[in-house]
Amino acid sequence: SAAASASFSSSSVATAAAPCPAANISCATVNIATVGSAQARPFSSRPPRRQQQQQQQQQQQQRQQDYQRRSNQRNDANSAVDNFARNRRAKAARGSSLRTHAVSIFDGDYSDPNDIDVDGEEQPFAEGPEYDDLDDDGWSGITPEENVSLYKKWEDSALEHMAKAREDGDGAPYNPDDYGLQMGSGTSEADQVLQQEALRQQREDDAQRKRWGENARPKARTREIDERGRAYGRGGRKTASARVWIYPGEGMISVNRRDFVEYFPRESHRESILGPFVATRTAGSFDVRVQVEGGGLSGKAGAVRHGLARALERYNPDYRPAMKRLGYLTRDSRMVERKKVGKKKARKSPQWVRR
Secondary structure, three states: OHHHHHHHHHHHHHHHHHHHHOOOOOOHHHHHHHHHHHHHHOOOOOOOHHHHHHHHHHHHHHHHHHHHHHHHHHHHHHHHHHHHHHHHHHHHHOOOOOOOOOOOOOOOOOOOOOOOOOOHHHHHHHOOOHHOOOOOOOEEEOOOOHHHHHEEEEEEHHHHHHHHHHHHHHOOOOHHHOOOOOOOOOHHHHHHHHHHHHHHHHHHHHHOOOHHHHOOOHHHHHHOOOOOOEEEEEEEEEOOOEEEEEEEEEOOEEEEEEEHHHHHHOOHHHOOOOOHHHHOOOOOOEEEEEEEEEHHHHHHHHHHHHHHHHHHHHHHHHHHHHHHHHHHEEEEEEEEOOOOOOOOOOOOOOOOOOO
């Protein structure tokens, strides 16, 4: 192998040292430079990163310039439309032959403006020698002092007219307060009517507030005991209904003329029924007689407890808070859900069969 490498190196050197026919340089020098440059920097078609950033900045600037140019064009179009409309309005105003003047309330003509004059044209404003004192702008030359004096004259003439009408009507002397002309006096007929109306409205509001207060108060509960010293309560649960009577005794309970333990063999039902006695701490103080019908044992037990709680409340209203806190006075509204068509029960579906 050493001999082979030596021979290879000597032949390559000899070949590299041979002169090139195209130029007076050695082929070994050209080949080495070419190979070295290819290994130092490989060929790539992507431009440098800085050149890419410059291109992106130029594109962004171009987009901003295009947006600004389109915005200026829209603004110019809108301004042209506004100028055209403004010129049309100004031209229409200049071409109008009707001029509207401001006329004083004392100099105005209150006749029908649709009256036609001899020439067949409408007269929207009064014309004549009495209106010659109007200036070019249509305003009267009356000063504020003259205007106030004219108003005083008009007021005096109105008062005289009303006084004369009153004297001609019933012969009673004229009193300016009757017309409420002296504001704030409170002695005119109109003021008295207003005062009476306000007083009536105030009384109605006070009565309404009093009724609201009475309705907001809790209802006064009293004892409800019959001539035999019994208190009655009716209870319900599901489809069961129970009528319960309680009276002072030794704690004997009969249900449909049967013993309490015999009628309700379950201990949970008996504990539920005796709940109101435990809440009010009156166990063994009352005898109970119950008439219950409808439903099953659970429904009957709930109905008896509900009726017993109501009977205790009527016997002594002070028992109400303790039972109300535990929900014994609330009728349980839960009922059995009805069966639907196509269902086995309320919600149970029949067994699914493929075929």
